[in-house]
Amino acid sequence: xxxxxxxxxxxxxxxxxxxxxxxxxxxxxxxxxxxxxxxxxxxxxxxxxxxxxxxxxxxxxxxxxxxxxxxxxxxxxxxxxxxxxxxxxxxxxxxxxxxxxxxxxxxxxxxxxxxxxxxxxxxxxxxxxxxxxxxxxxxxxxxxxxxxxxxxxxxxxxxxxxxxxxxxxxxxxxxxxxxxxxxxxxxxxxxxxxxxxxxxxxxxxxxxxxxxxxxxxxxxxxxxxxxxxxxxxxxxxxxxxxxxxxxxxxxxxxxxxxxxxxxxxxxxxxxxxxxxxxxxxxxxxxxxxxxxxxxxxxxxxxxxxxxxxxxxxxxxxxxxxxxxxxxxxxxxxxxxxxxxxxxxxxxxxxxxxxxxxxxxxxxxxxxxxxxxxxxxxxxxxxxxxxxxxxxxxxxxxxxxxxxxxxxxxxxxxxxxxxxxxxxxxxxxxxxxxxxxxxxxxxxxxxxxxxxxxxxxxxxxxxxxxxxxx
Amino acid sequence: xxxxxxxxxxxxxxxxxxxxxxxxxxxxxxxxxxxxxxxxxxxxxxxxxxxxxxxxxxxxxxxxxxxxxxxxxxxxxxxxxxxxxxxxxxxxxxxxxxxxxxxxxxxxxxxxxxxxxxxxxxxxxxxxxxxxxxxxxxxxxxxxxxxxxxxxxxxxxxxxxxxxxxxxxxxxxxxxxxxxxxxxxxxxxxxxxxxxxxxxxxxxxxxxxxxxxxxxxxxxxxxxxxxxxxxxxxxxxxxxxxxxxxxxxxxxxxxxxxxxxxxxxxxxxxxxxxxxxxxxxxxxxxxxxxxxxxxxxxxxxxxxxxxxxxxxxxxxxxxxxxxxxxxxxxxxxxxxxxxxxxxxxxxxxxxxxxxxxxxxxxxxxxxxxxxxxxxxxxxxxxxxxxxxxxxxxxxxxxxxxxxxxxxxxxxxxxxxxxxxxxxxxxxxxxxxxxxxxxxxxxxxxxxxxxxxxxxxxxxxxxxxxxxxx
Numbered sequence: 026x027x028x029x030x031x032x033x034x035x036x037x038x039x040x041x042x043x044x045x046x047x048x049x050x051x052x053x054x055x056x057x058x059x060x061x062x063x064x065x066x067x068x069x070x071x072x073x074x075x076x077x078x079x080x081x082x083x084x085x086x087x088x089x090x091x092x093x094x095x096x097x098x099x100x101x102x103x104x105x106x107x108x109x110x111x112x113x114x115x116x117x118x119x120x121x122x123x124x125x126x127x128x129x130x131x132x133x134x135x136x137x138x139x140x141x142x143x144x145x146x147x148x149x150x151x152x153x154x155x156x157x158x159x160x161x162x163x164x165x166x167x168x169x170x171x172x173x174x175x176x177x178x179x180x181x182x183x184x185x186x187x188x189x190x191x192x193x194x195x196x197x198x199x200x201x202x203x204x205x206x207x208x209x210x211x212x213x214x215x216x217x218x219x220x221x222x223x224x225x226x227x228x229x230x231x232x233x234x235x236x237x238x239x240x241x242x243x244x245x246x247x248x249x250x251x252x253x254x255x256x257x258x259x260x261x262x263x264x265x266x267x268x269x270x271x272x273x274x275x276x277x278x279x280x281x282x283x284x285x286x287x288x289x290x291x292x293x294x295x296x297x298x299x300x301x302x303x304x305x306x307x308x309x310x311x312x313x314x315x316x317x318x319x320x321x322x323x324x325x326x327x328x329x330x331x332x333x334x335x336x337x338x339x340x341x342x343x344x345x346x347x348x349x350x351x352x353x354x355x356x357x358x359x360x361x362x363x364x365x366x367x368x369x370x371x372x373x374x375x376x377x378x379x380x381x382x383x384x385x386x387x388x389x390x391x392x393x394x395x396x397x398x399x400x401x402x403x404x405x406x407x408x409x410x411x412x413x414x415x416x417x418x419x420x421x422x423x424x425x426x427x428x429x430x431x432x433x434x435x436x437x438x439x440x441x442x443x444x445x446x447x448x449x450x451x452x453x454x455x456x457x458x459x460x461x462x463x464x465x466x467x468x469x470x471x472x473x474x475x476x477x478x479x480x481x482x483x484x485x486x487x488x489x490x491x492x493x494x
Numbered sequence: 495x496x497x498x499x500x501x502x503x504x505x506x507x508x509x510x511x512x513x514x515x516x517x518x519x520x521x522x523x524x525x526x527x528x529x530x531x532x533x534x535x536x537x538x539x540x541x542x543x544x545x546x547x548x549x550x551x552x553x554x555x556x557x558x559x560x561x562x563x564x565x566x567x568x569x570x571x572x573x574x575x576x577x578x579x580x581x582x583x584x585x586x587x588x589x590x591x592x593x594x595x596x597x598x599x600x601x602x603x604x605x606x607x608x609x610x611x612x613x614x615x616x617x618x619x620x621x622x623x624x625x626x627x628x629x630x631x632x633x634x635x636x637x638x639x640x641x642x643x644x645x646x647x648x649x650x651x652x653x654x655x656x657x658x659x660x661x662x663x664x665x666x667x668x669x670x671x672x673x674x675x676x677x678x679x680x681x682x683x684x685x686x687x688x689x690x691x692x693x694x695x696x697x698x699x700x701x702x703x704x705x706x707x708x709x710x711x712x713x714x715x716x717x718x719x720x721x722x723x724x725x726x727x728x729x730x731x732x733x734x735x736x737x738x739x740x741x742x743x744x745x746x747x748x749x750x751x752x753x754x755x756x757x758x759x760x761x762x763x764x765x766x767x768x769x770x771x772x773x774x775x776x777x778x779x780x781x782x783x784x785x786x787x788x789x790x791x792x793x794x795x796x797x798x799x800x801x802x803x804x805x806x807x808x809x810x811x812x813x814x815x816x817x818x819x820x821x822x823x824x825x826x827x828x829x830x831x832x833x834x835x836x837x838x839x840x841x842x843x844x845x846x847x848x849x850x851x852x853x854x855x856x857x858x859x860x861x862x863x864x865x866x867x868x869x870x871x872x873x874x875x876x877x878x879x880x881x882x883x884x885x886x887x888x889x890x891x892x893x894x895x896x897x898x899x900x901x902x903x904x905x906x907x908x909x910x911x912x913x914x915x916x917x918x919x920x921x922x923x924x925x926x927x928x929x930x931x932x933x934x935x936x937x938x939x940x941x942x943x944x945x946x947x948x949x950x951x952x953x954x955x956x957x958x959x960x961x962x963x
Binding site: 152157163169235344 | 834
């Protein structure tokens with residue numbers, strides 16, 4: 026039986042009062058492992074506090090390893106481990122659920138159908154171009170092949186990125202750009218520097234799941250901001266900000282992963298207004314930028330790297346094997362983040378940065394992207410037609426990129442559907458993996474370059490009782 | 495005026511009682527910024543506790559940002575910042591001192607004399623071999639250039655490392671080996687998984703400074719184990735273990751950085767006995783392994799990856815620009831560490847791993863190492879002669895590798911000497927940067943491949959009043 030006595034007059038916030046009461050009753054074994062916690066609504070009513078307060082308290086207790094949430098069922102006291110150990114490991118456990126899924130995607134054999142992968146098939150990429158640049162790099166007398174690179178990364182590539190960002194309307198001098206081992210490492214370095222254990226971080230719901238795992242590893246408390254077709258739901262964001270003090274909002278503006286949606290200018294402006302008012306930083310992940318055929322809105326375009334830190338990558342268009350990504354930030358932040366990079370990996374691979382630089386500057390990257398965008402548009406059409414034949418509902422028709430977000434009618438959660446697909450070696454990513462607390466979701470992410478094969482349509486048609494052609 | 499009343503009967507350890515007392519008196523502004531804390535010996539006597547207890551309490555307070563230590567002068571109350579912020583940032587500040595030094599070394603211009611760098615000049619390495627392998631990789635039909643690698647890293651390289659580790663007498667199956675973006679990232683992944691904020695970590699004193707910065711970033715409390723010529727001082731280690739509960743001891747067995755010393759079998763055995771008795775893991779950094787011409791003792795050789803996690807790298811012998819390193823661990827730990835790698839960087843560069851694999855297996859790596867070791871032995875002789883001419887005392891004559899550890903007579907600290915050298919664009923690493931709390935040190939690390947140039951001898955000869963030739 027949970028006993029809480031809250032005191033509005035106390036300096037300690039109500040959320041912390043609940044957290045403390047629950048923790049001490051679990052520590053004292055008044056609440057025992059497996060016991061069900063009062064439902065959020067009920068506790069909120071009995072204590073005369075808002076549901077937000079209870080949600081945040083429960084979230085923190087989950088992050089601390091005191092509670093576990095069970096899908097559709099509620100919150101339970103977590104199994105006890107000796108010492109303080111269990112509590113800290115628990116958050117890693119949850120982070121690792123995500124890592125496990127990622128590992129499945131990376132390590133899946135050649136016969137696995139990666140119908141929901143986050144990247145393109147290798148043979149869609151410019152392998153010949155890469156081979157040609159390898160040979161040319163091997164002959165350049167000025168190639169630096171053996172020495173450590175500089176802390177911030179290969180200067181000519183940073184200068185090239187300055188030009189690229191200027192095309193997006195973002196002003197960033199080379200000293201504001203830090204090269205990293207892919208976008209995920211850029212996000213990792215940001216989390217290391219900006220997020221302390223126990224900090225609240227706002228994330229897209231749904232959003233990039235591997236980074237949710239990274240944030241959990243860092244001890245962050247994740248609060249999801251629902252996505253709409255024009256970007257994060259700013260009404261909900263404002264309501265959340267009445268109850269949370271986030272340090273950072275991590276979001277994805279262009280060809281959002283997983284929904285494929287773009288940010289509208291009006292929503293971008295409101296987010297930046299709220300960031301100013303509530304004093305948080307925004308990390309804008311732009312991993313899929315080069316798949317978008319047209320100019321579109323970015324937060325960093327409005328804000329000019331004042332409150333926004335911009336993250337990009339060449340893993341999707343050039344090579345996931347090279348591990349070249351970058352971040353762009355305010356000069357003072359860029360310097361600090363360079364130091365964090367140095368402490369965590371000395372330097373990134375200048376060797377690979379030289380290769381990417383050569384590929385960007387020899388003039389054919391733009392033409393290559395045009396072809397790729399054309400091929401993706403065609404695959405997207407095919408995927409949308411397949412989805413229509415099977416009878417799934419599409420979230421939106423994406424303006425580019427690799428993702429289609431769709432749901433079968435009548436499902437509350439598609440986790441079991443994804444498991445059945447996995448048994449046939451078809452990798453389907455169920456919506457719950459993109460949600461910050463792995464809440465149930467009826468949505469599926471399709472990768473248009475992989476999903477339009479007969480096996481996927483057959484599986485979905487048969488399983489959902491549709492009429493596959 | 496500090497007021498502490500300790501109670502042996504309390505469940506709270508004495509160290510924590512001191513920490514709590516000091517914290518609350520700083521929070522309550524009884525102790526104010528800039529005030530000097532009682533000397534360790536005095537507080538220990540007045541409270542009738544061991545000096546270890548006070549040292550640990552002060553160390554924690556420094557890590558928490560409440561105190562600052564001033565070289566040769568003692569501990570002072572740190573400047574206050576608003577909120578809890580300052581305390582957390584303070585540990586990053588100290589981590590970043592180290593990053594700053596590392597950045598200087600990486601970014602120093604072509605005219606900087608890197609007399610104490612941690613790596614060889616690029617032109618000592620096998621650049622031609624690398625160019626040749628680049629071309630051959632560009633032609634291999636089976637080269638994977640664009641796709642993401644697997645989570646654990648390129649399997650053929652892991653199989654090759656199994657063979658290499660077997661030569662060191664270490665049994666490690668490929669599934670026990672995780673490839674990483676250099677040894678520093680291997681250490682970073684280990685710190686992420688094994689070290690929680692507030693954990694005590696034992697480190698070599700002196701030892702690898704960049705990793706000290708990394709551990710501080712992770713919120714660890716560093717306790718230095720003094721090095722002797724045959725490895726860590728096991729008497730001191732045992733004394734420290736009476737007062738600390740470390741989770742991990744991070745040490746360096748072969749051609750220790752910075753002293754160049756090797757581990758003796760007897761010391762290795764005692765360390766492992768103590769690890770068993772006090773239940774901690776040992777991280778054995780073997781970055782300089784391939785510079786050692788002879789078979790030598792390693793902890794992982796005795797322990798066979800039970801309590802020891804082994805870290806290696808190809809940055810020193812093949813290329814710092816490729817960023818290929820690895821760790822080897824117990825199977826369960828290797829799986830967990832692979833997940834942490836995935837959450838922090840998705841995968842390492844399979845592209846670069848293929849290159850390193852080709853270079854290791856085409857048969858000339860062994861011959862190349864023989865030549866390199868011969869050249870290093872000659873440079874070491876020259877460096878020792880130079881040091882003798884200047885009148886410095888040598889810690890030991892190293893059996894291989896790149897480092898000579900030496901001190902000028904009559905110095906308690908050589909930080910000012912290193913600053914004077916920096917003004918002449920000569921990078922000399924003063925001993926204090928290798929010490930976990932940046933304590934004063936009379937020692938200097940020389941890199942034999944860089945230091946034997948007239949400018950270094952002239953500077954040291956003139957500054958120290960010796961007789962340069």
